[in-house]
Amino acid sequence: MAHEVKLGMDGTLLNWLRGVGEAVKAGDIIAEFEADKATVEVTAPADGVVLEVRLEVGTEAKEGAVIAMIGAAGESAAPAAAPAPTNGHGHGPGPAVAVAATTPEGKIKASPLARKIAEDRGIDLSQIVGTGPGGRIVKEDVEQFVPGTAAPAPAAPTPTPTAAAAPVAPAAPVAVPPTPTPTAAAPAGGRSSYGKLPEGDDVEILEVSRMRRAIADNTILSKQMTPHFYITMDIDVEPLLRLRETLNTALEKEGIKISVNDMVVKATALALRQFPNLNTHYYGDKLVRHKHIHIGIAVALPNNGLMNVVARDADRTTLSVLAQHNKEMFARAREGKVKPEDIRGATFTVSNLGPYDVEHFGAIINPPEAGILAVSSARKVPVVLPDGTLGIGQRMKVTISVDHRVSDGAEGAEFMRYCRQLLEQPMRLLV
Amino acid sequence: MATKNLPMREALRKALMEEMHRDQRVFIMGQEVGYWQGTHRVTRGFIEEFGEKRVRDTPISEMAIGGAAVGAAMAGLRPIAEFMTINFAFLALDAIVNHAAKIHYMFDGMFKVPLVFRAASGWGDQATASHSHAPEPIFAHFPGLYVGCPATAGDAYGMLKTSIRDDNPVLFSESIALYAKPGPVPDDDNYLIPVGKADIKRPGRHVSLITYARGLEWSLLAAKELEKDGIDCEVVDLRWLRPLDTALVFESFKKTGRAVIVEESLPFYSFGSELAAQIQEHCFDYMDAPIKRVSSLDVPLPYSRHIELMALPNAEKVVAAVKEIL
Numbered sequence: 001m002a003h004e005v006k007l008g009m010d011g012t013l014l015n016w017l018r019g020v021g022e023a024v025k026a027g028d029i030i031a032e033f034e035a036d037k038a039t040v041e042v043t044a045p046a047d048g049v050v051l052e053v054r055l056e057v058g059t060e061a062k063e064g065a066v067i068a069m070i071g072a073a074g075e076s077a078a079p080a081a082a083p084a085p086t087n088g089h090g091h092g093p094g095p096a097v098a099v100a101a102t103t104p105e106g107k108i109k110a111s112p113l114a115r116k117i118a119e120d121r122g123i124d125l126s127q128i129v130g131t132g133p134g135g136r137i138v139k140e141d142v143e144q145f146v147p148g149t150a151a152p153a154p155a156a157p158t159p160t161p162t163a164a165a166a167p168v169a170p171a172a173p174v175a176v177p178p179t180p181t182p183t184a185a186a187p188a189g190g191r192s193s194y195g196k197l198p199e200g201d202d203v204e205i206l207e208v209s210r211m212r213r214a215i216a217d218n219t220i221l222s223k224q225m226t227p228h229f230y231i232t233m234d235i236d237v238e239p240l241l242r243l244r245e246t247l248n249t250a251l252e253k254e255g256i257k258i259s260v261n262d263m264v265v266k267a268t269a270l271a272l273r274q275f276p277n278l279n280t281h282y283y284g285d286k287l288v289r290h291k292h293i294h295i296g297i298a299v300a301l302p303n304n305g306l307m308n309v310v311a312r313d314a315d316r317t318t319l320s321v322l323a324q325h326n327k328e329m330f331a332r333a334r335e336g337k338v339k340p341e342d343i344r345g346a347t348f349t350v351s352n353l354g355p356y357d358v359e360h361f362g363a364i365i366n367p368p369e370a371g372i373l374a375v376s377s378a379r380k381v382p383v384v385l386p387d388g389t390l391g392i393g394q395r396m397k398v399t400i401s402v403d404h405r406v407s408d409g410a411e412g413a414e415f416m417r418y419c420r421q422l423l424e425q426p427m428r429l430l431v
Numbered sequence: 432m433a434t435k436n437l438p439m440r441e442a443l444r445k446a447l448m449e450e451m452h453r454d455q456r457v458f459i460m461g462q463e464v465g466y467w468q469g470t471h472r473v474t475r476g477f478i479e480e481f482g483e484k485r486v487r488d489t490p491i492s493e494m495a496i497g498g499a500a501v502g503a504a505m506a507g508l509r510p511i512a513e514f515m516t517i518n519f520a521f522l523a524l525d526a527i528v529n530h531a532a533k534i535h536y537m538f539d540g541m542f543k544v545p546l547v548f549r550a551a552s553g554w555g556d557q558a559t560a561s562h563s564h565a566p567e568p569i570f571a572h573f574p575g576l577y578v579g580c581p582a583t584a585g586d587a588y589g590m591l592k593t594s595i596r597d598d599n600p601v602l603f604s605e606s607i608a609l610y611a612k613p614g615p616v617p618d619d620d621n622y623l624i625p626v627g628k629a630d631i632k633r634p635g636r637h638v639s640l641i642t643y644a645r646g647l648e649w650s651l652l653a654a655k656e657l658e659k660d661g662i663d664c665e666v667v668d669l670r671w672l673r674p675l676d677t678a679l680v681f682e683s684f685k686k687t688g689r690a691v692i693v694e695e696s697l698p699f700y701s702f703g704s705e706l707a708a709q710i711q712e713h714c715f716d717y718m719d720a721p722i723k724r725v726s727s728l729d730v731p732l733p734y735s736r737h738i739e740l741m742a743l744p745n746a747e748k749v750v751a752a753v754k755e756i757l
Binding site (some may be wrong): 112 | 719
């Protein structure tokens, strides 16, 4: 029988790599999608021949949409199967899609009535986010629109560059969560209009990439909705750097190299096990406590992008395995080839600007997570030694941002103290 | 107005009885309308009341029934010809379409054809593919013929009386499934529902459910269900497919901006297609969503009970269609 090829997450179809009639093996990449954060590959679920493709290049589709059928040559695709639900169609009156949707040709989706009202009132439809099926702008959206509150319709999908010029630095102060945000309607994210676009030779007008939009949406949502507070601690990283050197020397033959970041991720995960409240997400009248500890790691990308890869069950993963996994995920992120599971399900995030000689910074929480750890550079600084004299130490500032709806200062401080103990007695990361 | 609760079959019977008493030119013809008391018992007691001259049992030949009715109407009588089911009216299409509907026009008004073809329609009780049609739109396709499709007992009463008194030929479709359904019937010999006048059976703000005949029941049930979700449906019962009360349809659509068309008939080249086309043409700037159609599936109606029910429209399908466009 024919197998359905389903989409792992919402996205826009970039490319069919296999066409109807072509033979495929299970695991072969048959299509590429641009999701909010990355180019995502869709693989064949079984051996066979591509019987049918159900989506055109440039079309958006929802997670779970059946985009193709694979089966034996000559077999017909299941006749009863509905076409892939694109743009939310066929989903009933579910949560509205919160971006002004466009057709594959780039035309804004708006009902004739919405167009008429917008025209009568001199409203630019591209400023409005549609809440109708598939993101269509309907009457209500135009009537409730307040000029200056929303923003340009999304640009046509921009393919993620595949070039891997710059190294992937595990870094940057914000990261984009793959999980849906707890509020039903995302804000008209960071796409605030500052009036008329500047014109002329002095400026260049660029399209906003899908990833940039997602970052804008999420950071705006976070800064508007999440009451952040920050706690900074100074960590003595001398023992940690020594241990790292010892470990890496020992593991050199196996080709494993543990980074400071891997150790911070491990410490964070272990600390979260002691402080499950910080692994808890705030959903209005409910709190969601996660039983697994998946640490999102913010990764800067060469094309002015940023994504979170996810170290799953980081508290239960040995440091060497964690390091290996992280390295592989960074490579996939750099090549724009992350798998859906690479970027899904973070429960807490670590953002590390260590490689940039940063003294100190604070990070923006990824909603709906309760906190994010901002890791600055390890630096040689003057310190007061235990005997009261001055000396030179290796210190690293670490700052947690906490969602005050979930937790308070005392708990945040205790978490940080525990984290510091782990990092200053790094053997504890190994046992 | 004083009313009396009657099943639709009794409301039709009352209309026929009163009109036959009122006008001696009115007579009934059809298979088993007399001594058998009518297949659907609409003409129960008529042969005793009016005799063989005005209640005529005919041979099993729809072409003969149709042709004789047209001739009698041209000659000055006011025949009411009954097709036991509308499926058999296909045999009389020539008389209905080429003669009844055209003669007044082709003979430059020399002849009027004041007749009523009554036909029992639809169903969905395992009568199989060839005996379960609700093909009113086929008849409404042709200019020159009125098509009435009542959904309630009261409307059936007023519409049949109007049809009998009108000088134009009328195809009067009676849903078999509705014969036993009771409803208030006005106690008024002269209760007439004008040809081509639709009726708002339930006012609402969010979406117009536009329907006729059995579709009304599905639409009202769906409206009740959708009310729980805060969706306020307006239910427009067209009553006549021709003339079509587009004025009321447009008025309703301009209020709600959304429409689901509900019909028992088939979807291809259908009533729903026609109405959707008219709405988009005349109300384009008022459209806030695509127009949806709920109808029977585009298949011969299956005999097997389970898949027969799947092929027919119902309230759940209407609810789903509404939710798709809201």
